């Protein structure tokens with residue numbers, strides 16, 4: 013993947029401000045370790061950091077089209093992969109376009125020249141890009157359908173700033189890390205599930221998936237130059253009755269998934285795969301290894317586990333068994349070259365702040381640290397990987413929620429029930445009452461469910477299931493993708509998610525829950541579609557969550573780190589949290605707590621939160 017940055021200023025000449033754009037661009041050097049590029053003019057400074065994936069020579073960026081007659085340029089800075097670029101190129105050639113390279117980047121640029129913003133309706137891929145069009149004095153910011161690649165921006169008067177990560181914007185002197193009431197509520201009450209569009213810091217936003225913005229320079233009635241921002245949704249979930257019979261549905265899912273996977277194998281650099289031994293990653297590994305075999309190649313697969321996990325493992329509602337034996341079994345069945353990455357408690361503690369630095373926000377602790385370390389290791393073997401992420405959200409794999417009246421009737425985001433949204437329990441009383449958690453969450457939830465496209469004639473139960481499915485796709489997926497992008501890109505590693513293919517999502521969205529959970533098992537329809545691709549027991553392995561470390565040394569290590577923070581009077585966290593209660597309820601009782609999952613999540617979050625306030629010099633304004 014790449015990192016993009018930019019600064020458009022219609023209020024003054026910024027052609028000499030190279031130092032600032034260089035700093036913005038350098039902040040995402042990890043996203044694009046292979047090359048850097050800049051383009052500038054009187055009103056624009058545009059940067060690019062490149063992780064080369066397709067056409068090393070021809071795909072350099074920013075990529076510019078210059079109208080020879082007028083001298084006006086159209087400049088593209090882009091992060092992503094256009095999976096259907098070969099087909100689109102043929103279409104564009106038939107319309108008279110000529111190409112200088114075989115890169116997907118040039119296809120994006122030429123598509124814009126041909127179709128303007130409508131080009132988005134032709135794309136299948138993962139992308140976040142900016143096109144500065146001197147011919148029209150516009151800046152076009154766009155993001156892929158589900159929001160797989162990131163894009164943040166802010167508008168200050170006649171100045172527009174944009175970048176792949178929040179740190180790009182924070183590197184510009186005009187942007188300060190101010191946390192107002194809304195920003196604080198977001199980080200405290202939603203856990204890491206940020207509201208799409210919200211950039212946490214005051215005046216900072218995100219282009220949500222499936223949307224674009226055109227900023228244009230125009231004049232108001234007094235003749236003063238102003239910037240107009242036109243926000244548009246170009247893709248969304250649409251409901252229609254599902255009329256295919258069972259067999260047709262199974263066949264269609266099989267075709268859509270295998271087409272998506274094949275498209276996503278395109279790469280000029282080594283591609284590897286994650287393998288948990290669960291249905292989703294195993295299914296993709298099986299399909300991908302067949303493609304590799306056609307070229308006499310062996311797919312490399314990777315799974316993550318913990319040192320001594322066999323001894324320490326205790327089953328829980330979330331994690332019913334260990335991934336490792338299943339991953340090995342699937343690897344043997346598919347003939348992959350399998351690697352196991354083993355992590356220890358101390359290694360996780362040593363890297364505890366890395367996910368926060370990757371996301372520019374505090375996050376979901378240990379799970380994020382292990383994913384980050386896994387990606388870092390995988391990068392030694394490849395530049396691109398395939399992951400089974402998002403299948404659970406798309407196929408409604410959370411049986412415990414979809415088949416449970418309590419959750420179906422729940423009038424809030426269901427994940428607020430999980431441990432990672434419990435920080436409010438330890439907030440100082442005056443802070444909590446000032447922030448009004450209930451009001452914030454209710455407003456946000458109501459806003460979200462307002463746009464659910466219910467289908468006429470659906471039963472009450474079906475409506476509730478559609479609502480839950482909508483919440484997972486529109487709210488939980490952006491969080492999962494955001495996390496995956498930042499944790500992989502911190503090591504310059506691109507992770508692709510074939511289940512998030514727009515055509516597959518559009519089709520599965522309209523399956524009633526009963527059809528998805530056919531055979532009385534979560535994701536039953538997907539299991540039927542993957543029949544013959546996996547050993548029968550792996551095909552019907554029940555869902556077991558992402559591994560969390562059972563070694564108590566990790567929990568004790570967290571307690572020690574937290575104790576140091578509590579003892580430090582200057583620690584910023586004291587301003588917000590009742591640290592005395594954390595000490596009494598958790599740290600002093602550390603030996604007596606049996607199942608410490610919730611406590612681990614809380615401590616992880618508080619440690620990251622404290623470091624975030626400190627390292628980012630957060631200005632609290634609430």
Ligand SMILES: Nc1ncnc2c1ncn2[C@@H]1O[C@H](COP(=O)(O)OP(=O)(O)OP(=O)(O)O)[C@@H](O)[C@H]1O
Nearest residue numbers: 286288290291292293315316335399400401556558
């Ligand atoms: N132990 C693991 N090692 C390597 N990658 C993993 C591991 N666990 C999860 N992943 C990655 O994260 C993704 C999401 O995990 P998740 O547990 O939701 O899915 P899964 O294990 O593939 O399948 P299932 O949902 O059926 O358990 C996986 O598809 C895989 O890419």
Ligand SMILES: NC(=O)CC[C@H](N)C(=O)O
Nearest residue numbers: 013014063065066091092
């Ligand atoms: N890493 C990226 O975002 C890649 C951009 C572009 N697809 C290339 O191959 O260079």
